[in-house]
Structure formats: C-alpha cells, structure tokens
Amino acid sequence: MPGLDGVPLEHRFSAGDQAAVALARTLLKLDVAEPGDWAIAGHDPTAYVLATVDRWIRRHGGHALRRRFDLSATLTGRLDEYSERKDANPDGSHLYLTVDPDQAGFVVLGPTLELLEGAHPRLPVTFYALFAGALNHWVRIYDYRDAQDRVSMLREWIEGEPDEEQYEIPDVESCLPVCMKQRPLGRRRLRELASHLKGRQVRALMRAALELAEISQRAKRPQLTEEMREELMDTNPPLPSLLAAFAESDAITGCFEDDGENMMEVVPEPSLIIPLNAHEPGSVRQVFHTFGVLCNTLAAASRLIDQMPGNERWVIEH
Amino acid sequence: MSRRGRKEQAKQAILGELELLAQDRHPRNQTLMARFVKCGDCQTANRLLHEALGTIGRRQKGAPLSPPAGWLPPLT
Numbered sequence: 167m168p169g170l171d172g173v174p175l176e177h178r179f180s181a182g183d184q185a186a187v188a189l190a191r192t193l194l195k196l197d198v199a200e201p202g203d204w205a206i207a208g209h210d211p212t213a214y215v216l217a218t219v220d221r222w223i224r225r226h227g228g229h230a231l232r233r234r235f236d237l238s239a240t241l242t243g244r245l246d247e248y249s250e251r252k253d254a255n256p257d258g259s260h261l262y263l264t265v266d267p268d269q270a271g272f273v274v275l276g277p278t279l280e281l282l283e284g285a286h287p288r289l290p291v292t293f294y295a296l297f298a299g300a301l302n303h304w305v306r307i308y309d310y311r312d313a314q315d316r317v318s319m320l321r322e323w324i325e326g327e328p329d330e331e332q333y334e335i336p337d338v339e340s341c342l343p344v345c346m347k348q349r350p351l352g353r354r355r356l357r358e359l360a361s362h363l364k365g366r367q368v369r370a371l372m373r374a375a376l377e378l379a380e381i382s383q384r385a386k387r388p389q390l391t392e393e394m395r396e397e398l399m400d401t402n403p404p405l406p407s408l409l410a411a412f413a414e415s416d417a418i419t420g421c422f423e424d425d426g427e428n429m430m431e432v433v434p435e436p437s438l439i440i441p442l443n444a445h446e447p448g449s450v451r452q453v454f455h456t457f458g459v460l461c462n463t464l465a466a467a468s469r470l471i472d473q474m475p476g477n478e479r480w481v482i483e484h
Numbered sequence: 485m486s487r488r489g490r491k492e493q494a495k496q497a498i499l500g501e502l503e504l505l506a507q508d509r510h511p512r513n514q515t516l517m518a519r520f521v522k523c524g525d526c527q528t529a530n531r532l533l534h535e536a537l538g539t540i541g542r543r544q545k546g547a548p549l550s551p552p553a554g555w556l557p558p559l560t
Contacts, residue, residue, distance in 0.1 A: 184506065191502045194495055201494035204501075209512070211505060 185243065185258030186211040189444035193218050196447055198454055215241065226458040227465020234468040235407055236268045236482050237305075237437070239457070245397040245439065258444030263453055264436035265460065267407040269482075270308065270422075276343065276412040277476035278371065283345045285368040290345040292356055296375040300382035301408060301467055304460045305437045308406035310346075313338040313421035336417040336424075343412060371473060378466040385459035388440050401435040408467075 190211040193199035199218040207213035219239060223231075231237075242262050279290035301307050317338050324333045351359065356376070363369050390398070411418040438460060442453040471477050485493070504510040512518065520526050 187502050187506045191499060191506075194498055194502070201491055201498055204494075204498045209501060211502065 183212055185261060185444055186215050188258035189241070189261070189450070190214045190218075192444055192447055192450045193454075196451055196454075198222065198450070222454060222458065223461055226461035227468075228461065230465040230468045231461060232468075232484055233481050234271045234273070234471050235305075235464050236271065236484070237407060237464070238266050238268055240264045240266070240436075245394060245436070246401065246433065261442050261444055263440040263442060263457060265305070265438040265457075266434070266436050267305070267405050270406045271408045271471075271482060272480040273408060273410050273471050273474065274412070274414055274476045274480075275410060275474070278474040279343050279345055279412070281365075281475060282368060282371065283343075285363050285365055286351075286359065287345065288348045288351050289363075289368070289372065290343065291348045292350040293372065293375050294346065295350040296379040297467070297470065298410065300378045300463060303382045303387055304463055305407035306404045307408045307410050308418075308422050308425070309410040310338060310342055310412070310418055312406075312425065313418040316421045316425055336420050338417045338421065341412055341416040341418060367473075367475075371470070374466070374470040374473060378463065378470055381459065381466050382463040384462070385456040387438070388456065390439065391441070394439060394441070398435050400432065402429060402432040403435060404437040405429055405434045407437055 190199065193215065194201070199214065200221060203217040203221065204214055207217050219241070223239070240263070242264060243260065245262060245264070275294065278293065282289040282293055298307055298309060313336065317335055320333070320335055324330050327333075353376075356372070360369065360372055360376070363372065406422070409419065409422050411422075440453050440456055443449040471480075501510065505513070513522075520530075
C-alpha cells in the first residue's frame with residue numbers, strides 16, 4: 167500500500183470502552199485472562215476480553231460442544247438490543263453474559279431407548295430424564311413435551327369449530343415410545359444397577375448420562391431479577407438449542423417446524439443470562455465458573471450424543 | 485527470569501496500559517486523530533469549514549470583495 171513518509175497507515179484509539187477496560191483488568195488479575203493474548207488482541211481491551219472468553223470456551227470443552235451445538239456468547243450492557251436506554255453499560259458495573267443459539271442441534275433418541283430397554287425396562291426413561299434434565303438446566307430443549315403443548319393449543323383453537331374434523335393434528339402420542347411411560351429410576355438405584363447392566367454400550371451410555379447430570383449440577387443457574395424480567399417483558403421464550411426427537415421425521419420434528427415459524431416474530435429471550443459487575447473480582451470469578459459449567463455440560467452432552475446410535479449424522483459444520 | 489516471573493512482568497505491563505486507558509492517558513489516545521475523533525466540537529468545526537470551502541468553490545465565478553482598508557489580505 168502506498169503511504170506518505172511519517173504518516174501512519176492505521177490509527178487506533180479506545181474511547182467509551184470503560185466496561186471492557188474494567189473487565190479486562192479484573193480478568194487479568196484473576197488469571198482468567200492470558201497476558202499472551204494482549205498482543206494478539208492488538209492492545210485493544212474489547213478484543214482482549216473476547217479472546218479471553220474464546221479461550222475459556224476452548225478450555226471447557228469448546229471443541230466437543232461445537233460438534234452438536236451452535237451457540238453464541240455475548241457480553242452486553244442491555245438485554246433488549248432494541249431498548250432505548252442510552253445509559254446502559256457506562257462503566258461495566260452492570261453487564262450481562264448471555265448465551266443464544268444460532269440454530270438448534272438435533273438428536274434422535276429412538277435407537278438409544280430401544281437399546282437400553284433391552285437391558286432394563288425403566289432404563290430408557292431414566293436415561294431421558296438425565297439427558298433432558300441436565301440440558302434443560304442451562305438451555306432449552308424442544309422435545310415431546312413442547313410438541314404435546316402445541317397439540318393441546320391446536321385442539322383448544324379448533325374446539326367447537328363446525329369443521330373440527332377437517333384439521334390435521336400431529337399425532338405426538340403415537341410417536342412416544344411405550345417405555346417412556348415408565349417411572350425413572352432413582353439415582354441410587356441406578357448406580358446399584360449400573361455395574362450389573364449387560365452390554366458394554368449400555369453401560370457406557372448410562373455412565374455418560376450420569377456424568378452429564380453430575381456436571382450440569384456443578385453450578386446454579388442464575389435467577390432472573392425483577393429488573394431483568396422488566397427488560398425482557400416484550401420478548402419471546404428462548405430459542406431451542408436442541409431438538410430431541412424419537413425418529414428422524416416424527417410428529418415432534420413436524421411440530422418443531424410449525425412452532426419455528428413463530429419463534430422469531432418477537433425478539434427471543436437469551437437461553438442463559440448471567441449478570442456481572444466487571445469491577446468485582448468475586449462476581450467475575452463466579453460468572454466465569456458458571457459459564458464454564460455450561461460449556462462443560464454442553465461438551466458432555468455432545469460426547470454422549472456421539473455415542474448414541476443413529477446420531478452419526480447431524481454434526482454441525484462450522 | 486523464570487517463566488512465572490516473565491508472565492507476572494507482562495501482566496503488570498498490561499495492567500499499566502489498562503490503567504492509562506481507564507484514565508484516558510494512553511499515548512494511543514493522544515494522537516491528533518484520536519483527539520479529533522473524540523471531540524465533537526472539532527468535528528463540527530471541520531464540517532462547517534468543509535461546507536464553507538464548498539460554498540466558495542461554487543461561487544468562484546463571482547468577483548472577490550476587497551478587504552476593508554487596513555485589513556491583511558486573506559492567506560491561502
């Protein structure tokens with residue numbers, strides 16, 4: 167590129183990023199941020215914070231979780247991006263780390279449940295409770311319960327209509343395996359049973375499901391405050407991060423597609439919101455711990471899905 | 485110096501830079517361009533000057549007025 171002697175080709179300056187400066191400082195003092203990333207970030211506090219978040223994700227199973235989930239993490243001063251509040255995020259004392267899905271991953275459960283049923287009649291529903299419970303603790307899964315809700319809503323809408331019989335309602339109940347109507351085993355009973363289960367794959371699946379459930383409980387999900395609820399007043403429910411169906415094209419996937427048409431009509435609520443004060447080391451440490459547990463949970467779920475028969479496809483290309 | 489010592493030194497250097505940024509005293513923010521970008525008055529003055537020069541350009545065909553007696557001639 168041609169240039170004039172003594173005239174720099176690039177000008178860099180930082181202004182109005184007091185929040186990023188405060189957070190970068192706290193992350194460095196806590197040894198969460200790496201000094202080596204400062205030069206890579208071009209001595210820019212915002213880029214440095216982003217590099218630190220990226221490094222944190224990599225340290226907490228980032229490679230595995232990206233195989234089955236497509237999520238974005240955002241540091242922001244406001245929950246509603248269309249909010250007219252101009253004073254949001256002035257000094258970093260009131261920030262949020264949010265997580266949103268860019269698209270939903272997909273898991274097929276039918277072949278896994280069938281395999282587990284051969285070992286014990288209550289194992290499929292137990293596996294499902296562990297899998298869905300661990301993930302729902304952090305992100306939203308769209309599963310047969312959402313499909314059942316949609317069917318109930320459709321039935322309410324058409325009730326009393328003269329041509330009620332003309333409407334085609336998805337048959338969610340018939341795609342639900344019979345084994346899912348059993349009662350899940352308790353954690354203690356399952357541990358007793360686990361070592362005696364027949365089949366290496368069955369044992370591996372149950373061990374991985376138990377590990378997933380244990381990892382997801384290593385941190386508490388932050389509760390929404392009154393102020394946060396107020397900011398989210400006009401938002402839709404969070405977008406699903408995973409679609410869990412029993413077969414590739416069953417009534418659940420059909421309901422998901424229909425529901426999906428309205429999910430973006432209004433801005434959706436983030437899947438996870440973690441409030442933080444960039445000036446308080448205790449707050450930042452807790453936030454990064456919670457965020458690490460979320461990443462580890464998703465990574466464990468990803469590894470489990472990799473083991474589940476019938477899920478060789480559906481790996482997300484980034 | 486040990487690896488830990490070098491890391492600590494790098495950490496302190498970054499904390500120093502961040503402190504300068506927090507106080508808006510970082511050399512990067514003291515360049516003419518940086519001061520201009522941050523100063524709304526400078527930008528407004530620049531816009532007015534730009535518009536004035538444009539207006540002069542459009543009126544080049546007109547006869548320039550002589551400066552009042554005793555005034556210095558305009559410099560270009």
